[in-house]
Amino acid sequence: MFEQLSHRVLSMWRRARGKPFVTRVATAKLPTEYGEFEIVAYQDSLDGETHVALVHGDLGTGENVLARVHSACLTGDIFHSARCDCGPQLDTAMRGVVAEGRGVILYLNQEGRGIGLANKIRAYSLQDEGFDTVEANERLGFAADSREYGVSVRMLLDLGVRSVRLLSNNPRKLAGVTGDGLSVSERIPIEIPPSEFTRRYLKTKKDKLGHELTSV
Numbered sequence: 001m002f003e004q005l006s007h008r009v010l011s012m013w014r015r016a017r018g019k020p021f022v023t024r025v026a027t028a029k030l031p032t033e034y035g036e037f038e039i040v041a042y043q044d045s046l047d048g049e050t051h052v053a054l055v056h057g058d059l060g061t062g063e064n065v066l067a068r069v070h071s072a073c074l075t076g077d078i079f080h081s082a083r084c085d086c087g088p089q090l091d092t093a094m095r096g097v098v099a100e101g102r103g104v105i106l107y108l109n110q111e112g113r114g115i116g117l118a119n120k121i122r123a124y125s126l127q128d129e130g131f132d133t134v135e136a137n138e139r140l141g142f143a144a145d146s147r148e149y150g151v152s153v154r155m156l157l158d159l160g161v162r163s164v165r166l167l168s169n170n171p172r173k174l175a176g177v178t179g180d181g182l183s184v185s186e187r188i189p190i191e192i193p194p195s196e197f198t199r200r201y202l203k204t205k206k207d208k209l210g211h212e213l214t215s216v
Helices: 002-017 074-078 086-100 117-128 133-139 150-158 172-176 199-209
Strands: 022-031 036-044 050-056 065-071 103-108 163-167 183-188
Touching: 022 050, 022 150, 036 150, 050 086, 050 150, 065 086, 074 086, 074 117, 086 103, 086 163, 103 150, 117 133, 133 199
Parallel strands: 065 103, 065 163, 163 183
Antiparallel strands: 022 036, 036 050, 050 103
């Protein structure tokens, strides 16, 4: 409960402060199997977290930039867990940005919809007992989704982005990445076909979290 309250207070402080709270701290080239990116590290002065942006190509005027705002998922992105669609979504976004010729992928350090890695694994254990992903988070004392996207707005603005074509199935995310001169010109679905392991998870995201998914 304390962690949940602290997160809410921090989010309120960010909004009330109305000033940049992320600082660009490092930049380097990052060749990948999909193409070459520039990786930019940002430090959040309010909670000390480090987030990164992957930038491909010349962003030009910063209008209508293809973008993905991706929350860290160690199990899916690194270990290729079949419990979620996070890893395939990230891969699809990287391929899409390179195919587009320009774009940005933000990788935000907010594991488990904002509850942290240890609590995410606790939630997995509850899911093994039969609870869905939302019920598991709530039984641990957290909101169904504790992520906060104010940091993404500051990062995109720092990169010169003014409007994005957002790769997301989550309509609620549009409001999170809008403001301070940044707008969403289009939402582009990034739907991964369900498997025997992800079907219930995706249906829960659709039914309880409002994600627009057509295959479940």
